[in-house]
Structure formats: structure tokens, C-alpha cells
Amino acid sequence: MKRKTVALVLALAVLPGLAAASPLPLVPRPVKLEPLSGSFPAASARIMLAPDASEQEKTTARIFAEKAHARNGLNLAIGTAAPGADCQGNILVGGAVELCGRAAELPAGDVPAEEGYKLTVKPDGVLLLGSPHGLHNGFATLLQLIAAGKDQAIPAVAIFDYPRFPWRGMLLDPARSFLPPDVIKKYIDIFADLKINRLHWHLVDDQGWRIESKVYPRLHEVGGILSNQNKKKNRALDRHGWGADGRGYYTQEELKEIVAYAAERHVMIVPEIDVPGHTSAMIAAYPELQCSGEQITVPGVGPGIARALCPGKEEVYVFLDNLFGEIASIFPAPYVHIGGDEVWVTNWMSAPQNQELIKKYGYTNNDGLQSYFTERVNQILQKRGKTMIGWDEITDYLPEDSIVQAWRKHSFALQAAEAGHYSVVSPTSHCYIDYPQLQFTVKKLYGFEPLPPGLKPELEKFVLGAEVNLWGERVTLDNIDSKAFPRLIALAEITWSPRDARDWNDFVARLAPVKKDMKKRGVKFGTTWRDILLLP
Structure with missing residues (x-):
């Protein structure tokens, strides 16, 4: 009790006037919000769709109803609207708003962008309009409003909302610390609540290959192990009920189920298949893929490998052509991340297999050979309709239509934009949330601006958005939440809400009840003395 009293005194000292303000606890903050009088009694309401509602709209409504029941005890039946009695006292969605002649009660203006929505809550009904993805985002806001209300009454409000950036994501890394399928689904549901729309799934690395391959089965038979993880990670898996059989990979059925689960919640899964470096697990299974052909074992987490x-072995590209074909059949997203970072190999320039390339193109170092390799991989992906994403090491040679993910320096996004290439930003300075909360606080992340300094206004479109990266070296099932939260929530806001509306004090006030609600659902939060205002 004494600690909480001290925390409250400090909070009031730092933020004079905060106690008097009670903003609606919505994160990310909507673009436009107008509080209205009264509230909507949702206990006896139904969700009304238009007769011609799409399957996506029906699925989005179903998921909202399931969450509203699980979290708030609401029993929201889903029906088809007809003019008359259905138009009052219910939640009207999509075409049902027009059918009932109530579109004029929504905020003025066209619904912007694919993900935008308009939402009005009044004592006589709730009105929600947007594309299927926009409806999903509106329902996410409505869930937060329900949590903010009392006795299943939703505060009256008018909202006009859309995202600032189209790419709002998080990297999860089961290659270094395996995450069971239900944990991935848990995070997908949290993403949906926060309007985060990308799961960057780092599925392979030196320490593990987590995808069942029917084309090259030794990949998961050799690389899909748990025995090279440390005891702390495996004990946490044991407590979770996973790992008794030693399986450290996802079956194709599990992967496809997760992809479908994410798609229903408007989260795109972007797989990362690291090449040419970070490939020890792949090489342990098929040693002929490296120049030396030496047999190795799958290493544990440690220094750079x-x-x-x-790059000079033609059979490598045959292998990758077949492999990426299989990857494309599992992951329908238009993107594949190929890594491309930290290629520390020392024998490329002396390897006999690479001499023909070195002579033909005049390469003088590894960068030349890597540029050749990356271009070949890009051609493989383009053949399958996929766009390549790579870490910012690819910025110097930028294969056609490739996307750069800036991690070492924010300025690589500027370099990419000036060359006419898109980028996603996740610099180590702000976005590596595996680092301790004391080192990279939520306040520091909240102050991050995704657009790099010096970027001309006409080039801003080339920055797609931002991600936070939760690398697996330091992660277990015991601490994953406390590393992710509340920093992931800050990422959600800086990528969705307008830049000029960002306000730390206001964010803290809105976050506190959201945090309390999430903790009720079993989400753990990490805090430090620097973020004392976020304590319950």
C-alpha cells in the first residue's frame, strides 16, 4: 500500500492536472473523437448485418461477439437487419446502417483508406461503417469502449478513424526460443485488439528450423529440435505442456491453421527465411549447401556464427527454388523476408566454387557475392509473385522492387526512399524490445518517429511503417509478455495515430485502464521505475 501511495504522489507531481482528466481509454488514439451524451445499453442488443453482408463481415462480427462475451459477459446474437424495429437498440454494421437510413448520424466524410471506419454510439444504437478490415478496427475500438463502460453500457461517442501507416507490426522469434502455436494465436488476438496488422515471423535461424518441410524433411528433422535451447527456456515450455516429445517445429497443418486464424483477424503473417547467413540449422541438415560441405550440428544461442x-553453387538455387515454392504454398502473403544480415563467413573469396563468379563480375569482397546471391533469390521470389524484404544490409544493392527493413540505422530508410524503394523501420535505438525495459523504456519508444530525419515530404510514402522486434535470445514463455508490454502498445499508437496528436501524458492516462483490462485476461506487463506512472 505504501509503495502505491508513493507512486500516486509521484504521478501527480509529474503530471499536474492528470487526475482531473478522464479521457476515454482507447489505444491507439483515434484520429477524431467527439464524446456524446449518454450511453448505449448493450445487454439486450443484437449485431445487425445487411442481407448481402460478405463472409468477411460475418466473420468479423462473430469474432467481436465472441470477445464481448468472453470479456464482458455480453450475449450479442448476430442477425440480418430489416427496416423497422431492427434499426433501434441494436449494433448496426456496414450495409445495415444505410438500410436503416442512419448513415447521416455518423461523422461526416468518406471512410478513408482500406482500414478506416466511422463509429457512432448513441443511446438508441451503435452505428459502424467501413470495409471488412475497417469494421474489424471499429470493433476493436468498440471492445475498449465496452470495457470502459459500466453495467454493459457503452459510452456515447462519435469516431472517425484511420491509420497513419499501413504497416504496423511485431517480430516474434521462435527460431531462438520456440513458441507453441497457442502462444502465437494469443499474440495475434492481441494484435487485432491493438490494430496491429503484421506478424513478422522469424521462423528459421542458426539455432532452429521451425517449419515442417515435405520437400526437404531433414530441415525439420535436424533443425526442429529443442535440445539446444537453454534449460530456462525448456523448463518454461514444460510448464506450458509443450516439449515432451522434443518437437521444436510447427507442422504444415499448424502453420496453415495459424495463417487462417490471423487472416480472420486481419493480421498478415510475413515469414522470414534467413539466407544466405543465419543458416546453420539448414546447413546442419544439408551440409552441401555451404562451400566447404562440412558436416556441423545445430548450435545454441551464442556469439556470431x-x-x-x-553463392557459387548452382545447386543452392535449385534447393531454394523448391524451398520457397513450398513456403509460398503455406504463406499466402505477398511478402517473404529473406534476412540477408550479418553474413560473417570468411571463406567465400577463397572458395573454389565462387571463383567463376569472382572472375566474371570482378568481385573484390563478400558484398559482391552477396549481391549476386540476393538477386538470384529475388528472381526466385518474383517468379512466385512474392516481394522480397531484407534487413538493411541489402540497401547497397537493392534488388528490383525489394523492401528494406532498417535495423542498424534509421537512415537506411531514407537511403531506400531516395532510391525509390519502400522500407519498414525497426532501429535498435528504439524498437528492440527484447532489451530490458530499463534500457529501452516505453516512453522512449513512444517518442520514436518512424519517418527518418531529412526525408522529403514527397518521399514519405516510401516508409510503410514500423515494427518492434522481440528477438528470442533473451525470451522464455515466462518473460515474453513482460518484455512485450507495454511497449507493443506504444508501437500501436505511433504507427496508427496522427503525429501531431501524440502526447505522453494523455497516453499514460489512457493506457492505465487498458493495462488493467489486459492483465485481467492474463497478459503480464513489465515496468521500471522510469515508467512508474504505468503502475496499477
């Missing part, structure tokens, strides 16, 4: 695929 000097292993890479051999």
Missing part, C-alpha cells in the same frame, strides 16, 4: 550458403 560464420556459416552461410555458397
